[in-house]
Every structure is written in C-alpha cells, then in structure tokens.
Amino acid sequence: MDGFSVGQGAALTGVCDLCRTNIAADQAVYGQVRDSSFAHPTDPQKDGMRRVTACSVDHLADLQQLYRERPFVKEELWEAKIDRAMQQHHFRLSNEQLVEATGLNLLQIEAAARWRLGFSPPESDAGGERA
Template identity: 65%
Template sequence: MAAWSGWPITLFLLIPVGTAVYGRVRDSSSVHPINPARDGQRVLTCCSAAHLAELQQHYRRRPFVNEELWAMKIDRAMRQHSHRLTNEQLIRETGLNLIQLEASATWRYRRHYDIPKSAGEQ
C-alpha cells in the first residue's frame, strides 16, 4: 500500500504498485502547497484508465471559478504566516492584485451565505 502525506491529509492508496494511472485536470479549488505554477491543477491517481476517464469527465463538468482559485491562493499565503497579512503583503505573497483580492472575498462571502449573483454579474 502506497502512502502520500501532504497538507492537509494523508491518503492511502489501495492500488497495487506499478498499476496506477495518473492524470491532471483543471480545478479551481486546488492549489499546490509550495509551487504556485501548479495552482489550478489537480493530479489524479486512479486504479484504471476507465476510472481516470470518469474523474476527468467529472472535472470537465465542474466550472473553473477564478475567484475560488484566488481564495485558495490567499488561504495558502495565510497558512504560511502566524500573523495577519495586509493587502499589500497578500498582493506580494499571492501575485494577485487588489481587484482579485476583493473579488475572492466577495465570492467567499456569497458562497458562505448562499447569496446568488445579481442580474448582470458574471
């Protein structure tokens, strides 16, 4: 049994060694713990090509939401510090701009309180 230990979980794979099938999909809820170049990509480990295809189809149907990705980038930056970060520090740490910081905060607020977008919003 192979084990992968990474933030925030440890995953035990019940796939015989040498038989796993791997793929990568776009996923706005996924950020890499240390490599921002891999943000928005989720690595999949599957027991068969058919299962990989099923998961890839699932992620194709899931919308890629930029504001969600930005919120995840902010979360990663906050986890790396023991104190609150200013907007200027968040901009430097995440590579986002102030408009993106505000959009991610609005997205998170609306999602938490289940508030729909108003007419005309994208």
C-alpha cells in the same frame, strides 16, 4: 491537460480518487485535471491543476470527465491562493503582503472574499486575469 501516466515500481499504496479503492502505487494511473479549488502547496505555477490518482484508465477517464463538467471559477482559485498564503504566514499578512504573496491585486482579493461569502461576482472583471 488531461494526460495520464502509469505508476512505476513503487511499493507504496494509494487510493483511487473515484471509487476510493486502495491500490498499489505501481498499479495506479495518474492524471491532471483543471480544478479552480486547488492551489499547489509549493508551486504557484501549478495552481488550478490537480493531480488525480485512479485504479484504472477507465476511472481516470471518469475523473477527467467529472472535472471537465465542473465550472472553473477564477474567484475560487484566487481564494485558494489567498488561503495558501495566509496559512504559510500564520494568518499575519497586511494587504500589501497578501498582494505580494499571492500575485493577485486588491480587486481580485476582494472578489475572492466576496465569492467566499457567497456573493455573486460583479458584472465587470475583477482586475484582470492573473489567476
């Protein structure tokens, strides 16, 4: 989950996600971290897993530690899935279409909306773990 790799030969530049230093892509170190705020733009299987870029192995380790310390909130991930679906469909989805586009059920969609509005999640589970 917290793996890393070193960039291979590309001439493009990137930015370290920790210190914001510009780096050559072939000098960058990449990894993945669990992040409930991240919904992949095209692949729902990658939701909750953010790719990070660092200028060094040390900065990658620091980034991984920061994300380990951040709580993974399933309602936040559900909200990110809803946001992606709404943007892809120009905010024109019925509840049934939203269920289909996100893979969530209506209880999860309601829990995500409540989370977005700042309400605490209810004591009982919001309809399963399909995040």
